[in-house]
Amino acid sequence: GLTVPDLPEPEVEPSKIARLERAIASKPRNYEVGLQLISIRLAQEAYEEGIFLTQRLLEYSDAPPEILYWQAEFYSRKGNAVESWLSFEAYAQTALNLQKQ
Numbered sequence: 001g002l003t004v005p006d007l008p009e010p011e012v013e014p015s016k017i018a019r020l021e022r023a024i025a026s027k028p029r030n031y032e033v034g035l036q037l038i039s040i041r042l043a044q045e046a047y048e049e050g051i052f053l054t055q056r057l058l059e060y061s062d063a064p065p066e067i068l069y070w071q072a073e074f075y076s077r078k079g080n081a082v083e084s085w086l087s088f089e090a091y092a093q094t095a096l097n098l099q100k101q
Contacts, residue, residue, distance in 0.1 A: 002095055005066035008036050010043035024053075029060050031067070038070045042077075050074040065094040 011017050023033045034057045041050035054071035057063050072087035
């Protein structure tokens with residue numbers, strides 16, 4: 001019963017990507033920028049960078065649950081089934097608890 005979370009269209013202009021990277025470095029709890037960078041990392045197939053980004057975003061208790069979903073996706077594309085499953089399970093539990101409330 002869970003749907004795939006939406007992501008913004010990935011930026012292709014290097015100067016915009018650099019600006020987003022600076023924004024997330026200065027304010028790591030900016031989840032809107034984080035989701036934009038996740039979209040870019042998926043498009044670039046930069047899975048290691050995506051995993052690092054999601055780990056940083058998940059350091060905060062108010063991180064949106066879709067970050068867990070995208071972390072699972074990065075691990076899956078990297079071929080790490082165990083970490084992918086753990087991240088997806090955490091996403092499913094969080095999302096289902098939110099739906100019950």
